Amino acid sequence: QKEVEQDPGPLSVPEGAIVSLNCTYSNSAFQYFMWYRQYSRKGPELLMYTYSSGNKEDGRFTAQVDKSSKYISLFIRDSQPSDSATYLCATDQTGANNLFFGTGTRLTVIP
Amino acid sequence: ETGVTQSPTHLIKTRGQQVTLRCSSQSGHNTVSWYQQALGQGPQFIFQYYREEENGRGNFPPRFSGLQFPNYSSELNVNALELDDSALYLCASSGRKSPSYNEQFFGPGTRLTVL
Numbered sequence: 525q526k527e528v529e530q531d532p533g534p535l536s537v538p539e540g541a542i543v544s545l546n547c548t549y550s551n552s553a554f555q556y557f558m559w560y561r562q563y564s565r566k567g568p569e570l571l572m573y574t575y576s577s578g579n580k581e582d583g584r585f586t587a588q589v590d591k592s593s594k595y596i597s598l599f600i601r602d603s604q605p606s607d608s609a610t611y612l613c614a615t616d617q618t619g620a621n622n623l624f625f626g627t628g629t630r631l632t633v634i635p
Numbered sequence: 636e637t638g639v640t641q642s643p644t645h646l647i648k649t650r651g652q653q654v655t656l657r658c659s660s661q662s663g664h665n666t667v668s669w670y671q672q673a674l675g676q677g678p679q680f681i682f683q684y685y686r687e688e689e690n691g692r693g694n695f696p697p698r699f700s701g702l703q704f705p706n707y708s709s710e711l712n713v714n715a716l717e718l719d720d721s722a723l724y725l726c727a728s729s730g731r732k733s734p735s736y737n738e739q740f741f742g743p744g745t746r747l748t749v750l
Contacts, residue, residue, distance in 0.1 A: 532675070560741075567639070567725050567741030568678065612677050621668055621729050621739045622691045625677030 525550050530613055530626025539635050543600040547613035547626045550594065554624075556616040557589045559598045561609045562628065568612055572598065575619075603633045637662055639728050639742035647748045648716050656711045656745045658726030666690070667709040668739065669701060670725040678725055684709055713747075721749045 530547045537543055545559075556575055560568035572587040574580045580587045588597040596613050610628040640659045648654050660667050666685045670678035680693035684703035698714040707728070713720055723746050729739040 528677075530677070565743070567727075567743050569741065570738055573738070614677075619737070620683070620691060621666065621727070621737070622680050622683060622693070623668075623670075623678070623739070624680070625670075627675070627677050 527551055527554075527624040528613060528615055528626040531629055532627045534630040534632065536632045536634060537603055539603060539605060539633055541603050541633070543598075543603050543607070543631060543633075545598040545600075545611050545613070545629050545631070547596040548594055549596065549615050549624070551615075551617070552591070552594065553617050554615040556619050557587070557596050558614040558616070558623070559585075559587055559596075560612040560614060560625075562612060563609045571611075603631075605633045605635050608632045639726060639740050641724075641726050641742040641745050643745060644743070645746045645748075647750065649750050650716055650718060652716050652749075653712065653714045654716060654747060656713075656724050656726075656747070658709045658711070658728075658742060660707045660709065660726075660728035661740050664728035664730050664740070665707050666729045666737075667703055667707065668727045668729070669709070669711045670727065671695075671720075672723040672725055672744070673719075674722070681711070716749045718749050721747060723747075 562568040577591045586599040612628045613626040614623040668683040669681040672678040682692040723744040727739045729737045
């Protein structure tokens with residue numbers, strides 16, 4: 525079983541839609557949870573990070589972690605064509621940046 | 636402030652050859668991590684260097700080795716290249732200013748093709 529599972533998509537939505545991206549993880553020791561965005565031919569860039577359970581909001585983005593079900597979510601409100609990218613979830617046990625990544629979900633927002 | 640840079644951008648090698656990839660960390664960062672990202676997959680952690688010492692290693696064989704230099708730049712060396720080593724190799728740097736989470740910044744990657 526992989527440490528982090530993520531539906532690879534692809535996912536296509538119309539501009540303005542609410543996008544929901546999800547991952548599950550297997551190791552209950554994971555404490556740090558991140559969402560990265562990766563544009564084509566670029567390295568990943570950190571969107572959100574959460575420590576332990578709970579919600580975190582930053583503009584149009586909301587990250588949720590449910591440790592009881594080992595479930596990680598990212599919500600994008602009022603999606604824009606510029607949000608079209610691959611979204612990667614990642615987890616870390618100690619905060620030392622030895623990250624376990626999901627496969628990535630490719631998102632396309634259609635104008 | 637200069638971000639994480641990697642060289643070369645692209646590289647083509649043949650099976651059995653050796654390759655060295657280079658990474659310059661972001662200014663002020665003393666920790667460098669290397670990841671392998673196969674096509675259509677998420678990055679996989681190879682190893683991390685902190686103050687010139689290996690500080691954690693993923694599930695990669697010993698033919699993957701690295702170095703970190705006093706200026707915190709780093710090299711990834713891969714010996715006896717195999718076809719499955721074809722991937723995007725990502726370098727990421729972070730600081731160690733506090734015991735809490737330190738954001739990791741990724742470079743653009745080196746695309747390695749093994750023929």
